[in-house]
Structure formats: C-alpha cells, structure tokens
Amino acid sequence: MKILFLSRLFYPHIGGIETHLEEISKRLITKGHKVTIVTTKHDESLSDSEIYNSIQENPALQGGDELNADMSSSLGKPRLLRRGGRHKKIVIRRFVQPEVKVYGILKTWLWFYKNISLIKESEIIHVHDVFIWYWPFRILFPKKKVYTTFHGRWGKYPIPLKDIIQKRIGARFSDGVMTIGEYINKYYGIRSDIVTYGAANRFRPKAGKDPKLVLYVGRLDRDIALSLIFEVFRQIKGYKKEFCGDGELKKEAYIYGKVHGFVNPEPFYQKAKYCFASGYLTIFEALAHKCLVFVAYANPLQKDYYLLTPFKNFIICSPNSQDLLTKFIYYSKHHAAAEKKIEAGYRWVKDQTWEKMVNNYYKLWGEIK
Template sequence: MNILFLTRFYNPHIGGVETHVERVSERLINRGYKVTVITTKFRKDLPSQENLNRVSVKRFFQPKVKYVGLLYTWLWLIKNIGLIKKSDIVHCHDVFIWYLPFKFLLPRKKVFTTFHGWEGVYPIGQKNILLKKMALRFSDGNIIMGEYLEKHYGIKGDVVSYGAVDLPKKFLKKKKRLIVYLGRLDDDTGLTVFLKTFPKLRGFQVEFCGDGPLRGECEKYGYVHGFIDPKDFLTKATFCLAGGYLSTLQALANKCVTFVAYNNPLRHDAFGLAPFSQWITLSNSSKEISEKIKYYSREANETQIMLNKGYDWVKRESWKNLVRSYLKIWRLGFPKKLYRK
C-alpha cells in the first residue's frame, strides 16, 4: 500500500512537524507500507530526490513570493501527478491547499489532513480559519493536534492527538541549576515572558536549543546552540522551558520540570486544554515562573512525584499509538482488508 505525505518541511529541516512525519513514516514502513514524502527544497544543496531511512523523499523549489509559490507548487504537482495517481492514500500535513486542484482533477482519490497547529499570529486571520475549514470540508478524515484547534478554528477532529515522543534509554543525574529552552527563538512561543524571567534568577545556567529573530536577546542570558538534537541537554537539565508540543513531551519524557509561557488566549488554551497541563507550569508571568523555579529547586520530594506522573503519562503517547490513529482515520475511506498488516 502506497502512502503519499505532503508537508512543507522534512528532514534535515528540524521541527515538530518534521519529526512527526518522519517517525510516522518510519513505523509505517516497518509495517510493510511504502511511503513517499513531497516537500520543499529549502536549501539549494539538497537533492531533488533521495531515500532517507527507506522513505522516498521528493523535493521541489518553492519561491517565497505570495501566490507565486503556491502556483509553482500546483504546477510541480501537476507535472508529477503520477506520484498522486499511484498512491493509495494522500495525506496532507497542514498544506491541504497544495492538494486542492487534485480534489477536482482526481475526485475519487481519498485525501486526509493532519492539522498541526496555528500560524503564530494572534488574533487568527479570517483567511487562516477559512483555509482550515476548507481542508476539513474536502478531507475524507483528519487528525487535529490539540483540542484548542476545535475551539479557536471551529473545526472538528476525527482524532485528537498531542503527538508522540522518543523515550530516553536511561536517566542521568540532573544538574540542579541547569535550564534549557527548547524551541524557536520567537515571540509566538512565549519566549519574551521567559526573557523577563532570567534577570530574576541568580546562579542558574541557561542553554538555548533553537534559533530565530530573538537570538540576540537570548545570548544576553545564555549560550544559543541553534537547532540541534536537544537529547543531551534534556538528560542533564532540571528545568525545561518548552516552546511547543513536541518540546513539552520531550521535557516530560526526560523528567524535566517543564514550563510553558503564553502571551495570548490561544496559546493558553493550546496547553491549558491538553491532558498534560497538570504536570507543567503554564503562565504569562515572569515573576510566577521565577518563583516556581526556585520552589521546585527546594522541594525535591514534591518535584519528583510530579515528574514521575508526567513521565507515566507521556510514555503512553508512543509513536506506535500515533500510527494507530492514522490507520484509524484511513479506515474511513478504505475497506478493512487493506489493514491486515
């Protein structure tokens, strides 16, 4: 059975959606499926096609010009329509607009969508709401990453998920005063709240795993490593300041005391409505965050109980279970005989 994923970015680009698509693809291949990923060529040195861990990756150049980029995408897909025709399932990751013409060119082809998140701008633009509702209307099934999308976009998910995470193979002794920030260095991740927190903390070491427009501000308080694998930092850090869902799950999996900052109602609901909300500190107050960091530094027993409960929850959010969610929605459009594997 041939699966075709459409996604804006893919490995070696680093991000939550990229990891999501890669891990799901690998596990589908282990089940006997064939997976092709169509994505953008975000660097000139990347090959137009290659196999990465048995995933067939097809890349195209997308001009960064409004409307021109979309038109170019449509033309490339029409030129390569054979990739769509030979696929049993087409699944879009936030980029249903890429597939829109083919809903009419190939009306019998089943297409599905995963809604990964918001666009980083609040209030939400009416255009973005309409695009999600259009994708919902024309998709044969969908997964939404977080209950907040239903509330703020008025869309209904066939499956509500919060992603998955790789569990550490072993736990190392934590550095009590090490803080790691994980995510893009931008305002829409709540980073500005954390930047106001650091002056209130003395004697703490801060490391940043990420990059973005606020890099210069972050360098005033700690070392910025850029987008790298955060595994080594999470195993050592006592505290993690998380920018998104994946970084939050990674922090809980590594038993880090986890903080998420918000600066608008949507971001508050994104984490406040999540099932892991009781094991993180969600705040828009730099004072509250600094006081909680100091508190958890003192109260070792209470902190460990919270960390264990967060870990017990996140270890159930496996990639295996996430793949089952994909198979579940695909069954909406295909007979069960296709799912014997």
C-alpha cells in the first residue's frame, strides 16, 4: 500500500511529531508498505528529495517491537541494517514554504499541484496537523481517503481562534481522526475516532542510577512552564542538573546546569534518577528508563494535557514551584515511595509500544494488517 504522510517538520528536525512519524513509518515499511513523507525544507542545505532510514526486511520484526533494538534513536543517526530480505525505504520530499502566511500557503498548494502525482498514486493520505495543505485537493479528489492526526499545541493559551477553526475544518473533512491526547478534543471542540498518547521504545533500564543527577528533557521555551522548573532547579542544592533541549531560554538554562542541546537523551535517562519533562514523548521515554518524572503546568490547558491521561498517577505534577520542590525533597528522602511510583510507571509504559500505535493507524484506516 502506498502511504503519503504530510507533516510540517521531519528529519533531521527534532521533536515529538517528528519522532512519532519516524517510528510509525519504520514499522510500516517493514510490513511491506511504501511510505513517502512530504515536509518543509526547514534548512536550505537540505535536499529536495531523500531516501531515509533504509532498512532491509527481517521476518523477526513483523511480530513486535523488536525493531527498537536495531534502529537508532530518532535523535541519533539512522542505521542501515543488512539482513536478508527485500529492501525497504522511506522517501522524503521537501519544499520551501515562505514565512509570509498567505503567500506561504499559496506556494504550498502550488507545490502540491506540480507534484500532484504524489496524491494520485497514494492509497492513503495521512496529515499530521497541517490539513490546510490539503484543502484544495480534498475538493479535487473527493473520493480519495484522507486521515488526520492532531498533535495539538499545548503550550499557547488561550488557543488562537484560527488554530481551533483549522482543526475543526480538518476534522470535518477527514475520513478519520486521531488525537494525541484527550485535551485536544476538549479544547478544540472536535470528536476523534481514536485518542492515544504516544509510545516508547523498549529500553533496558540500567542499574546504578546517579541519585544526585537531575535531568530536564524538552524544549527550552517560555510557553511550557519552564520558569517553574528553573525555580526548582535554583533551590535544589547538592545535585547535578543537566538539560537536553534547546530554545529561547537556553542562555538562562546555563545558569542552573549544563546544557547539551538537542541530543539523544537516552544516555542521560540511563544515568538520571529524576527527570523533569515536557511533552508526552519525554514522559514515556523517562518512564521507560525508570526515572521519577516531574512536570509543571501554568494554565488549565497544560494541566489537562498532563492530567487527562492514563499515566497521571505515575508522574508528579504541579503548577507551583514550591510544591514541586517539596515533592522532590520528599521522594529524594523516601526511597520506597519513589521506587513504588517508578515501578508502577515502568510496568504501564512497557505496554505502550510503537507496534500498538501502528495498529491504531490500521484501525483508523480500516486496513487489514
């Protein structure tokens, strides 16, 4: 089956949506599907077309998430697996999208019109957030099946009206909708066919974590309550603090600890006992590495982002830096309570695999695996 994904950003850009799309695509190609991803050229040095994450089919990968043991992290470099079987590949097509909004969307539509064979030849069109890219082609190809995954914007609050309108239009004219988080349905006023929260690779947590290492993984931006986490880090004494992330507050982060930028966080998860997280992917990965996870929120949307979830009992969540600090100190002194929460989160996240996520896509598409 030929599948066409549309996403504003993809490899080599780093982020939750990019990782989600990569992990899904890697598994789809092992099942015999042809995957093409259309995305923007966020860096002018990138090529217009690229073959990414080439692998060769291995029957052992068909039954579960063993793929994780062989594929590199989305934050690292792709590996070429040399095993018997038929060659598989992900095709990336890129275009330049001007920043001027009206001009940018017109240029986007023109690019798709010039490359309309991508749409014609695909059996499944699946959009990640940017349904506006597909508006004219929904009219041109009314019988072509198109689906949408909404990942949402959980940092900006109140949500801009144009974002709400665009998502409602996308949901109305999609043949099926998946939302990453129940909060999207609540705040955007849409009804999705499937609600999910993400997945994690099956990591092997290492013993001997450093009880004096505190980690933050995620964007270093104002809109995700990072100031609350900075305040906690400022008051924590006797701990090493490290950041895996980048953003507008990177310089301020240097005041509180070592900043590594956007790097593969796995080696840091393996060492750290405590992880302050922002975003579902970070939470899932931290739980999978047996970290005690802390999150902060600064508005009702962010609160629901974290608490309208099946993992709310496995994380420590607060809108108050002093409360977060108090809870951090409590768990740092009460090891049994900390281990109980860590183990509960680990048991839960072990079942949240990317293979299950692929099955959600099959369910949405109505396809037989």
